[in-house]
Amino acid sequence: MDQADRSRMAARIIGAFAAAAFYAVGCYLLVDWARPDSGMVMVSFALVQPAAICAFLCYICDPLARRRRRFYALVPVVCLVGMILIGVILLQEGVVCILMLAVPWLISGEVGALLTYRLRRRDPESDPASTFLSPSLLALPLIMMPIESMIEPPARHYSVTREIVIDAPAHAIWPLMQGITDIGPDEGRWNLSQDLIGIPRPRGAWLEGSGVGAIRHARWEHGIAFREIVTDWQVNSRISWRFDFTGSQGWEFTDRHLRPDSAYMQVDSGGYVLIPQDDGRHLLQLTTRYTARTHFNPYAALWGEFFLGDLESNILAAIRDRAEHWKQDR
Structure with missing residues (x-):
């Protein structure tokens, strides 16, 4: 040539x-x-x-x-x-x-x-x-x-759960389940999705009111803010909520197609469950439930497990560290 x-x-x-x-x-x-x-x-x-x-x-x-x-x-x-x-x-x-x-x-x-x-x-x-x-x-x-x-994608419901063992009494963990107002950038656990890919980290959550019907305000990095309406309230044991993204802002900073209330993904509900262990410690579980509406839901669910799992693990680690530090200070 x-x-x-x-x-x-x-x-x-x-x-x-x-x-x-x-x-x-x-x-x-x-x-x-x-x-x-x-x-x-x-x-x-x-x-x-x-x-x-x-x-x-x-x-x-x-x-x-x-x-x-x-x-x-x-x-x-x-x-x-x-x-x-x-x-x-x-x-x-x-x-x-x-x-x-x-x-x-x-x-x-x-x-x-x-x-x-x-x-x-x-x-x-x-x-x-x-x-x-x-x-x-x-x-x-x-x-x-x-x-x-013209073909309506099927809707499939998924849940993602992570758990952590905390060496602290229930009355020290319960307030943290309701919300941590000031999560520092160095708190929690290092993970791929938040520290490498850039998914925003939670920065705080606080409760307005108490019991069923109370409003839990969540704040993340980059100005992301949304509400959670409490649907289950059992002191020192369980708190659950449904997500309310009405008027929520800030999601466009990373991917405008990935809002949690989009046409093909809706994050529905979540909550904590605190389970006493025989050795005096407590197992804290955090679950997030969402609905996927795509033509390849199983693939989308893999990413949901990855991203939501990292998010939950990070929050649980922050709660564990604070609760165990509380115990050490007593």
Whole structure:
């Protein structure tokens, strides 16, 4: 291959990636316009589109079908990096949304790339359809998106529970279950979602009133604030609430698609249960219940378990430390 051929090939590859980026952004804007609250969790956008884009790129970047399998496997990785940069810089998506989409995006992209690799190894004379199948896949997401948008996603209810053992009496733990007004930045437990990914940490909670019907005010980092209405109240034993995000602000700082009262995720209720142990210590459990409405709820539930679990573990550690320090000071 001479210099002129290399230049033409480089221009072809650059043009293919530019076309793929334009197509991806166009699909993003289309689903964001059609379904601003839930378009990002459509199967056609999160799973089918990556396969189509990577199949197209592999086809254009290897017109003579001479490249090895590892080249095809590398294309989705390069494409994913490009999509992340576009998402952060151009579309201003947050790290949480990008991280959640990155895993299915990469897997789907690899499927499309390796499918193209196998198709390109067929004899075009005996199987002429294989020559056009990879580029034609670009039409598949555009066909599926309007159809999928008319299908109501199933609702599934999930709960996330974490627990911790506290060496302190119940009357020292109970006030902390009602709320800690001033959680410091160094309190709690280090975790991936809050310390590395950037999910906001709780900064305080306080109770207005007492008993069933009392209002628990919660405050997190970045100005996030919301209310919790107490639904169960058993002194030194249990407190439960339902979440009220009416007028809640601050969620847009990280991902505008990840509000806890969005069309595809609703955080419903939560609460503490304090269980006495035989050795005089207490087991404190914190549970959060939510409803997912997506076309791939099991995958969404994995992230719910991860993010909510880290959040609960952090709060429980702060309560344990304060309660045990109270005991030591007596």
